[in-house]
Amino acid sequence: MKFLRIIFRNAFRNKRRTILTILSIGMSLFLISTLRTLLTSLESPPLTPESAKRVVTRHQTSLGAMMPVSYREKIKSVPGVDDVTATQWFGGVYKDPSFFFAQFAVDADRFLEIYAEARVQSPDQAGCFKRERTGALAGVKLAKRFDWKVGDTVTIDSQIFSVKAETRICGLVDGGGSEATYYFHYDYFNELLNNAGVAGTFTVKAKSPDDLTAISTAIDDMFRNSTAPTKTETESAFILGFASMWGDVRTLIVSISTIVLFTVVLVAANTMAMSIRERTGEIAILKTLGFSPGSVLSMMVAESVVIAASGGLGGALAAKFIFGSVDMQMLSGGFLQGFFVQWSTVLMSLGIALIVALTSTTFPAWSASRIPIAEAVRRRGE
Amino acid sequence: MVAVEIRNVSKIFKKEAQEVVALQDASLDIEAGGFLCLMGPSGSGKSTLLNLIAGIDRPSGGRIVINGDNIAGMSESQLATWRNHTIGFIFQTFNLIPVLTAFENVELPLLLTKLTRTERKEHVDTALALVGLKDRMRHYPRQLSGGQEQRVAIARAIVTDPLLLLADEPTGDLDAHSADEVLAILEKLNKEFSKTVVMVTHDPRAARHATVTRHLDKGVLLPEGVSA
Structure with a gap:
């Protein structure tokens, strides 16, 4: 707890860069939350006791037949x-x-x-x-x-x-x-x-x-x-089949999410690498004062977690409240039912943000924490 | 009583295939409560010797015993803890963390101890009062002059009540007035609080505050009374 102050101060020492990083992570997690909700909405439309008693029969070849x-x-x-x-x-x-x-x-x-x-x-x-x-x-x-x-x-x-x-x-x-x-x-x-x-x-x-x-x-x-042979399936499977007329929706959504995730890891890694490199001298000072390499590493990873979690939580909560206040059923012409960002999706976004923080920071922070103090002191004026 | 015992210590830097001898077979005893000044031209090995005493660099050969502890055999983590308890180090520049206030900068080494928040505050107040900056404790480094920054750094160095105070050209970046203030504080800590001080400097005026001055030249520690 006593290190929280230094962690937060360091995380926000370059406010513009930190805010831009939070926004880029936030936008990415907003998109991922939206895509996941879309997939959930398509694959698991809300069930009622009545809909649980229904199946849909269509032509085996395609919905167009x-x-x-x-x-x-x-x-x-x-x-x-x-x-x-x-x-x-x-x-x-x-x-x-x-x-x-x-x-x-x-x-x-x-x-x-x-x-x-x-x-x-x-x-x-x-x-x-x-x-x-x-x-x-x-x-x-x-x-x-x-x-x-x-x-x-x-x-x-x-x-x-x-x-x-x-x-x-x-x-x-x-x-x-x-x-x-x-x-x-x-x-x-x-x-x-x-x-x-x-x-x-x-x-x-x-x-x-x-x-x-x-x-x-x-x-x-x-x-x-x-x-005209038939294919009979549950309502939810039928809706997903309807969506799949546009292509493999699941693969498409997962692919886009993966690319977004990869991009945000690169953005965060770049920011953290810059931030850590700028502070080589300060890391030397901390170690001289008695901070172990492990504690220096932990503090830098914690900074990254603060930034990524702010972005991840912000993006997911924005998605939750925006889609909570917009009638997606109407916007989609009745196609999307139950388009609400679940709390589990918000938690998933937070988890992704933590993974982004760890993957983007661990290596540069580990390298910086292991630089011998004397070498870091020599580098600090560079 | 000897606070620091240095025996046949050498330091060789390897740069690709080339070896640079920064310190060669140095032996030295520093008395507890002494004020030693290390002088010499640039590249003479004085900062290297100071870093070796502080345990922030490792010798290539020889033995360094401080207050009975042979620091050459310690791991990185052990050295970190040892530094926190035993050493107060003052750099020439870039000494304070810019996002922390003077109070928070001085408090930093205490965060690694088991002291309570109240106890930490008492220690920081005392250290800042000693360097005459209690009224500036809420100021950030950018709001302080160079001399004040260095005095905050001294407060941070003494806040854990260390055995040894090591200063690497502490007045190198300061004007004459600020330099005198900093040197007066180091002298006060040595004389009134019996701190053992080792200071590296180029400045003969600064060296006058020390009780013993040793010179180095091209990595060799010269005998007492001999200068380069």
């Missing part, structure tokens, strides 16, 4: 399946391509039973959605963003199917990630496609979460030798 909608009834006949809805990604543009948000064509009569966590504001609105051919449900955040009200007509131009869906908002929906999503009738979508009778995915609700594995196997076995 379609399946006959007749699969719906066949899937429903699989033992353990409670209900099924076609869930079709529409990929539409509302007014401007920059107004991106997720739109799904769903079986209106089944959707609210299968996605029980999605709450419509009133039974009348739910009834309207089920009844009206062009009826739609808008997520509450989406409605707020575009100033939509119940009864408004919303036209969405699909970039995938080259059709326009002219829908009317029957109600607003909230909960389970529906806040930033737009839902309309699969039957209407099918009409727009001249009754093509195809669907990209089916969401399957099991009677019990224990049956999910058996149901997935049974569904995929059922269509194994068909023209």
Whole structure:
């Protein structure tokens, strides 16, 4: 404890350099915290008791390939399946391509039973959605963003199917990630496609979460030798698969994080090497006063820890509070759910900062602490 | 009583294939409570001898016994602890840690002891009072004159109450007035507090404060009364 004062004074002796180093470490750890949160958000979206009962069936080849909608009834006949809805990604543009948000064509009569966590504001609105051919449900955040009200007509131009869906908002929906999503009738979508009778995915609700594995196997076995074989997986695996259309997201994120980490180690090593070299004479004085090489080494490493930990903690806490105050679900058009920097990520950043401190400082500090006093005294005027 | 016993000590620096003899077969006894001045031209080996006595450099041959301890056989860590207890060293320049106040600079060697915070404060107050700088204890080195800085360095050197005070050209960078102040303090510490002082200097005026003066020339310690 009695050395803390000298450690802090030395750490901040060149304020500009120390602040710049803290900022560079902070920015790097902000980025690493953000990337880790992104990965967590993609790989482990928030689970609800309802979502734990659901699996998603898609074409085995890719998400872009379609399946006959007749699969719906066949899937429903699989033992353990409670209900099924076609869930079709529409990929539409509302007014401007920059107004991106997720739109799904769903079986209106089944959707609210299968996605029980999605709450419509009133039974009348739910009834309207089920009844009206062009009826739609808008997520509450989406409605707020575009100033939509119940009864408004919303036209969405699909970039995938080259059709326009002219829908009317029957109600607003909230909960389970529906806040930033737009839902309309699969039957209407099918009409727009001249009754093509195809669907990209089916969401399957099991009677019990224990049956999910058996149901997935049974569904995929059922269509194994068909023209459109299927792949059935949990919702979280499906979302990650969706993200992987951009490439190997995990490898990409880990690679970027590694490069950032390597760069920050170099920055910190350069700063500490400069700082230590400037103080060769002072190190000689400390050793003359009776400080052992070990205590000199410990003090210099501690200085580095103070700097790196300030940056690491600052960066991670900034990420936590910034992403805590920004609605990432809306910004990502409903794609990212539960995008919150966890305390475990803050601790991880602190751990990385400590590793940065140790790897960047140990060698130059060890070398400096071992310089014979007489040689250090001779060098001090250099 | 002999405080420092130096027997046949030599120091050879190796630079690539070349060997430079900095000190050759030096033998010397320094009495406890004595004030020895080492003089000689640049490169004569006087600072080398001082560094060897302080245990901050190791001899190539010979024996150095200080207060009964043969320091040649000590490890780095043992030497560090020994220096803390036994030696007070004053450099010519770059003596204080710039980010610490005068008080904190003087307190530094005490951080390695088991003294409490209050006890450390008492020791530092006493040492700074002795060099006449108690009113400057909160000042940083940049806020002090060269002479005041050197007096703080003396306070730091004596704060652990060491047996030996070693000064390497302590007045080399000071004006005449400040130099006189520093020399007066060293003389006071020798006469009133019975500290054994070894001082290296070029300055014959400074040497007048010592009780014994020895000269070195080209690494050879000349007999008493002989100068280069």
